[in-house]
Amino acid sequence: MKQSNLIDITTSNASDRAVSFFRPIAALLLCAAIWLTVPFSEPSLWLLVGMGAFGVSDLLRTSTSPTFKLSFLIDLFAVVAISGTFWSQLESDIIWWLPAFLFAAGVIVFLLLLPQLDKLLGPISVLGMVLVQLLWASGEVWLTQMSLVSLLGVVGCLILLMSQMTFVLHHFKSPIRNGEAWCSASYFIGLFFISISTIIALNQLLG
Numbered sequence: 731m732k733q734s735n736l737i738d739i740t741t742s743n744a745s746d747r748a749v750s751f752f753r754p755i756a757a758l759l760l761c762a763a764i765w766l767t768v769p770f771s772e773p774s775l776w777l778l779v780g781m782g783a784f785g786v787s788d789l790l791r792t793s794t795s796p797t798f799k800l801s802f803l804i805d806l807f808a809v810v811a812i813s814g815t816f817w818s819q820l821e822s823d824i825i826w827w828l829p830a831f832l833f834a835a836g837v838i839v840f841l842l843l844l845p846q847l848d849k850l851l852g853p854i855s856v857l858g859m860v861l862v863q864l865l866w867a868s869g870e871v872w873l874t875q876m877s878l879v880s881l882l883g884v885v886g887c888l889i890l891l892m893s894q895m896t897f898v899l900h901h902f903k904s905p906i907r908n909g910e911a912w913c914s915a916s917y918f919i920g921l922f923f924i925s926i927s928t929i930i931a932l933n934q935l936l937g
Contacts, residue, residue, distance in 0.1 A: 751792055752918070753784075757781050757788060758782075758785040760922065760925045761781045764777055764778055764929065765778060767933070768932050769932060769936040771932060771936060772814075772818040773816075773932060774815075774928070776811050777811075777812060777928050779808075780808045780811035780812035780815065781812075781925070783811060784808040784921070786804055787805050802853060805857070809864050812924060813860075815867075816864075816867035816883065820870050824870060825873050828869050828870060832862050832869070836859070840855070850898065853898065854898060861890070861894060861895070865887045865891055868883045869884055872884045877931075879930045880927065880931065882926060883923065883924055885923055886924035886925075887924060889920035890917065890920030890924065893913055893916035894917075
């Protein structure tokens with residue numbers, strides 16, 4: 731019985747490790763797509779920096795050495811950089827009810843998850859605030875432009891938020907069945923939607 735459990739754990743870890751290589755490849759491919767299809771501008775530069783940072787962070791995670799803290803810091807930087815993509819597209823005044831709503835919703839979710847966070851309280855709090863700020867930035871652009879393209883960016887940011895939070899909980903709190911595959915798939919979809927939204931918007935604006 732113990733041997734069977736050990737085999738299951740080993741197989742699961744090997745599968746998770748194989749799936750984890752998908753994340754840096756996806757980020758770097760999106761970098762290449764942005765570089766080749768978007769006119770050079772401040773938003774495209776922010777997006778390239780953010781995608782590149784995610785790729786570096788994910789490459790570090792595939793190594794056997796303990797690099798969680800460094801990868802986590804790079805993730806935070808990547809999210810801030812991608813939020814710069816949206817902030818640099820904003821040409822109107824900030825709509826203040828949106829951040830109030832988002833951060834209030836974030837506090838409610840945080841309080842609901844509080845009993846489960848334990849030692850992850852600090853990292854989850856910081857990551858959550860940075861991701862909500864990203865969602866705020868994309869939401870501001872959408873409220874200004876009111877287009878399907880900008881809405882796609884909001885959806886991408888929301889998916890990325892859920893993916894990153896689930897990734898941390900899966901790896902450092904309680905493993906989720908097929909969690910690595912779900913996190914990687916949602917991670918790619920989120921970044922893909924953000925990239926497509928920015929590519930279309932900038933080509934319409936600058937093309």
